[in-house]
Amino acid sequence: PPEGPPPPQDDTSTRLVDDADHPFMPAGPNDMRGPCPGLNTLASHGYLPRNGIATPAQVINATMQGFNMEFSLAKFVTYAAFLVDGNPITNLMSIGGKSDLTGEDPPDPATVGGLNTHAVFEGDASMTRADAFFGDNHSFNQTLWDGFVDFSNRFGAGKYNLTVATELRIQRIQDSIATNPQFSFVSPRFITAYAESTFPINFFIDGRQQDGQLDLDAAISFFRDMRYPSGFFRAPKPMGVEGIETIIAAHPIAAGANNGAVNTYTPDPHSGDFNSFCTVYTNFVNETIRGLYPSPTGILKDSLNRNLDFLHEFVSGCPQIFPWGR
Numbered sequence: 278p279p280e281g282p283p284p285p286q287d288d289t290s291t292r293l294v295d296d297a298d299h300p301f302m303p304a305g306p307n308d309m310r311g312p313c314p315g316l317n318t319l320a321s322h323g324y325l326p327r328n329g330i331a332t333p334a335q336v337i338n339a340t341m342q343g344f345n346m347e348f349s350l351a352k353f354v355t356y357a358a359f360l361v362d363g364n365p366i367t368n369l370m371s372i373g374g375k376s377d378l379t380g381e382d383p384p385d386p387a388t389v390g391g392l393n394t395h396a397v398f399e400g401d402a403s404m405t406r407a408d409a410f411f412g413d414n415h416s417f418n419q420t421l422w423d424g425f426v427d428f429s430n431r432f433g434a435g436k437y438n439l440t441v442a443t444e445l446r447i448q449r450i451q452d453s454i455a456t457n458p459q460f461s462f463v464s465p466r467f468i469t470a471y472a473e474s475t476f477p478i479n480f481f482i483d484g485r486q487q488d489g490q491l492d493l494d495a496a497i498s499f500f501r502d503m504r505y506p507s508g509f510f511r512a513p514k515p516m517g518v519e520g521i522e523t524i525i526a527a528h529p530i531a532a533g534a535n536n537g538a539v540n541t542y543t544p545d546p547h548s549g550d551f552n553s554f555c556t557v558y559t560n561f562v563n564e565t566i567r568g569l570y571p572s573p574t575g576i577l578k579d580s581l582n583r584n585l586d587f588l589h590e591f592v593s594g595c596p597q598i599f600p601w602g603r
């Protein structure tokens with residue numbers, strides 16, 4: 278059976294995380310890196326296995342230790358991603374593309390494709406990665422970075438802060454509406470896009486600084502170089518999606534998608550949103566996960582069910598979904 282999640286950290290104070298035990302080493306040619314600058318950085322410093330293949334417990338521990346991510350959020354995000362992108366039998370997931378190192382695949386239509394897999398967790402309108410429609414949904418994109426810098430200059434006096442996050446979020450959505458005929462912005466992407474807009478502020482600012490102003494040299498160190506700024510201290514307390522309400526409220530837009538042509542964005546009332554988080558959870562389990570695993574049996578079913586239990590702990594106020602019975 279899959280291991281359970283680790284316990285929370287004992288010590289949640291800020292500390293040097295760019296330390297002697299975790300030196301930066303660039304990824305080798307066979308090491309997996311992907312769309313998440315946080316996990317990429319953790320792998321390049323050895324908080325995660327440097328090859329980018331990790332268990333859920335390793336991901337949870339690394340995000341807590343290396344960035345002071347709040348325990349319950351780390352657990353939820355990790356099991357959500359793991360259930361759609363990881364291998365439930367071997368308990369391994371690639372933080373980038375598909376890898377033989379995650380072991381023998383479960384039957385189709387499961388993909389075990391790693392975090393690069395489009396539309397199950399990774400999605401459109403990312404800040405520094407292009408939409409999958411344009412060909413590469415996971416590499417640092419210089420043009421998008423230039424936009425990140427431009428917005429930080431225009432709205433943040435040269436820093437990425439909550440105002441910049443707010444304006445860049447809606448601009449990335451509007452850009453995708455206008456250029457990507459296959460733009461999709463339904464949950465879970467609808468939720469994760471807003472959450473990820475807060476992460477550079479909550480996690481990439483040095484824990485001794487905490488003025489909410491992310492220096493762009495530090496930002497590019499994470500987004501492009503997958504590396505802590507020299508001597509970096511993690512956040513001063515466990516952090517999650519602080520600031521997200523501000524971003525959502527400033528430019529409200531309904532979850533939805535383009536209909537195969539640009540500028541045809543149509544709200545999708547079936548998608549859950551921030552006001553119906555149980556629907557987000559229910560659709561994710563009943564549609565996204567069950568779409569990959571229509572009728573698992575044996576160890577595979579047991580492993581999936583165990584991981585579904587861990588996922589549900591975050592949304593314990595929502596009725597638990599048992600897609601294949603108990």
Ligand code: HEM
Pocket residue numbers: 312313314315316336337340344346350351352354355358392398399400401402403404405406469473474476477480481
């Ligand atoms: C984006 C996974 C934790 C920072 C992403 C994406 C994935 C992902 C799949 C791509 C989504 C997209 O933009 O389309 C995970 C998992 C985590 C985790 C499984 C486990 C807890 C973290 C942490 C940080 C972080 C701890 C910060 C230290 C970010 C940021 C983005 C992102 C800033 C947005 C990148 C962009 O829009 O260009 N993450 N992540 N993540 N992640 Fe993570």
Ligand code: MG
Pocket residue numbers: 312399400401402403406407408414
């Ligand atoms: Mg993306």
